[in-house]
Amino acid sequence: MYGDEDCQIHSVSTLSQAGAGQISFLTNSKYRKHLMGSTAEAVILTQADSSDCPINALVVNNPHAAYAKIATLLNPPPTAILGIAPTAYVDPTAQVDETASIGHHCVIEAGVKIGKGVRIGPGCVVRYNTVIEDNSELVANVTINYGCRLGARVLLHPGVVIGADGFGQANDGGIWIKVPQLGSVVIEDDVEIGANSTVDRGAIDDTVIGKGVKLDNLIQVAHNVHIGEHSVIAACTAIAGSTHIGKGCVIGGCVGIVGHLEITDNVMITGMSMVTKSITEPGSYSSGLPAEATATWHKSIARFRLLEKYAQRLKAVEVQLQEKNDK
């Protein structure tokens, strides 16, 4: 801590907008210009960025993580109303801890178990025999199908669907017949899943989302996928059936990963890549093409299509040169 150790902080803000009593943070040196003119009460930053800091400074190794913790302390969730809203339907055989909160118009089916401090927001459906452990939260309009298991401190945003049938179709003489999806979904502790994402139930075994995994919005996780602990995936990515993703992976948005692959630990996949083979070495992988002016792009595609002809012409040139050399 540099500066006034007794300064009082009541809220967080951005470096450029923070005023008296507010704390902000600096994680990227390219925003130091905002630091120089900041009227924040204090800033969280690294030692490297602390020289010439004009305001009170909390010097840490990881300003983003420190900010997250401070912002969490300063912004506790609103107190949930304990108990079951009068408009909710809770089956008599469901076990709901008395410290849990069940919102308006929720449906909690038979055999469901809901742990301590669980908060289920309005309009959620939890189908039969699903288990939700302590302090998890379903924000609103979340659907958990039957027989799923959610760990502690799981956070599911609106529109999430857990445990819908996996996409199992067997072709029977040109007609697709449904393959029953008999597995379930296991979501381990501290998982967060973004709005309108879908995690399908397994065909026979379970789909598994490992401890601490964070999924963004509109992500598709197919049947029997396993995602290793503390992996993080950005929006609109799709993972096809039975693929196993390792621990600590960082996967960008709009990525497609085909089925039955093994992705090892600590793999990074950049946005809009298509992963078609197992990845056995940690590191970064890509196949997204950056946009150019459309006219330039059309020329590039045309030349791409001519590659075979270019290769033939190059070969012809080489042969001619060789013949000249051989003379």
Next chain:
Amino acid sequence: MYGDEDCQIHSVSTLSQAGAGQISFLTNSKYRKHLMGSTAEAVILTQADSSDCPINALVVNNPHAAYAKIATLLNPPPTAILGIAPTAYVDPTAQVDETASIGHHCVIEAGVKIGKGVRIGPGCVVRYNTVIEDNSELVANVTINYGCRLGARVLLHPGVVIGADGFGQANDGGIWIKVPQLGSVVIEDDVEIGANSTVDRGAIDDTVIGKGVKLDNLIQVAHNVHIGEHSVIAACTAIAGSTHIGKGCVIGGCVGIVGHLEITDNVMITGMSMVTKSITEPGSYSSGLPAEATATWHKSIARFRLLEKYAQRLKAVEVQLQEKNDK
């Protein structure tokens, strides 16, 4: 059938985990190693895979389809509670067959017709004048907008939205004004649609999903699209307006298909392809680029961008050689 024709089967499992009384299946010879050590009571496989089979074997031409049928027999759906849940709202003018089941907190609006054995799970909304034929199922939190027609045995997973307005916008001097979407959606018999997929209503005519079509999760079907019978589409694919897709097509995940195209019957499109022109010949089509190490990929992109220069240099070399030859 090879082995003990009187063996008793109570459930299905995977080849590697099945035990007494359980049946499994083998569709891919590369998993024969699991067959060799399997403790399953029986296995479904082809004649080609049946030699040396160490356990009871049900020999069929199509093990996957046979498995689907057996697993369905062994796993009947739980008996639905007949009738209308007390917390559901059903408009007095709606016609709900007495063998149908309407779940908690459903909303069934005026003029809706719901056939025999239909199961509507909790939280579903069926807007006015929609018709749902016999034995269809809406799992939970499904939304069907007004005036749509669903055939028999249609299965819609949670979060599906049928009949939202198509994306019709007319530019009026820089301002986009809404084009009313006056058509509807027709979903024929035996269609299955995955979680959070959307099928928009037509602009004037209808959007049509043909008999036996199977759609995975998070798929977008725009206004006036037609999908032919028994076509199957994997997750996160988007089909733009007025495109017609033939029968028996197999479309991978994350595919984009532009509007106003005609895709003939029996076309396969592999994952992450972009279809920009009509396809008149059956066969397989692609444009997805497989991921590589990011460093390699960046070099590839750089060289891709140099293609025009390479082409010019190649031409220059050819000209020089020609000049030498002409001397």
Next chain:
Amino acid sequence: MYGDEDCQIHSVSTLSQAGAGQISFLTNSKYRKHLMGSTAEAVILTQADSSDCPINALVVNNPHAAYAKIATLLNPPPTAILGIAPTAYVDPTAQVDETASIGHHCVIEAGVKIGKGVRIGPGCVVRYNTVIEDNSELVANVTINYGCRLGARVLLHPGVVIGADGFGQANDGGIWIKVPQLGSVVIEDDVEIGANSTVDRGAIDDTVIGKGVKLDNLIQVAHNVHIGEHSVIAACTAIAGSTHIGKGCVIGGCVGIVGHLEITDNVMITGMSMVTKSITEPGSYSSGLPAEATATWHKSIARFRLLEKYAQRLKAVEVQLQEKNDK
């Protein structure tokens, strides 16, 4: 107007299907063949297309916009039932204008303000302290999280989620910890958002959707994104955090736009492009690759991978030629 100025129109239809009393429109000269045989009462078209028109013609500069306005006049929305449905839950502290309509099983939380003529369809959840201005509509099963602000005449289709937490995760020694998302979402007047799209709340500042913006289905708008007035975006596109998009942009489907970019006004981005850098000049940008026959495509990819070797061989040929020239 050419023809009978007193002709009576009761509804719209397509050129090929319209009959007596119906009006249609022609925006694309390639459909003139449908005009020639049309039995419509009248058609909306441009001067350029009006010669030889066999039926009554309403000649305008912009037939699509004129059609939109006429179709809107001919198809007024059904009269909403005023007031609050008996099955809805409305917190006593919420302010709902008496001309608003709150559908069955809606949940309107504390401190919400709902303006004149607002229509909230069945199953919607509006969380605490959100404000919805006059004549906006939430069709059904829409979720608006706490503290969001919607302007007038906003139209949200089923499954839309507004104001879910942005995807803020700080890595703390290999573990991702949640960064509280303290901003909100501001949706300005005349915005339309398609089914199952998601707009996340800002991290500290707000996410802003400008006046007149039209978003299709299954679109992801991340935290702190700004979308400028009268921009339009097709389905399944994803915009990463803090990117600002200008006014009057036209963005295709399945596009991915990375975070922290500035896209200027009047930019067009074609379908399936990946935008990785800020765009400072108006114009059209692309990077989607059109599909080819899979066999051809595989050859193209193989040659793409050989580009470095081709470049080396080309260089070698040039050097050899230079040596010959130098002799």
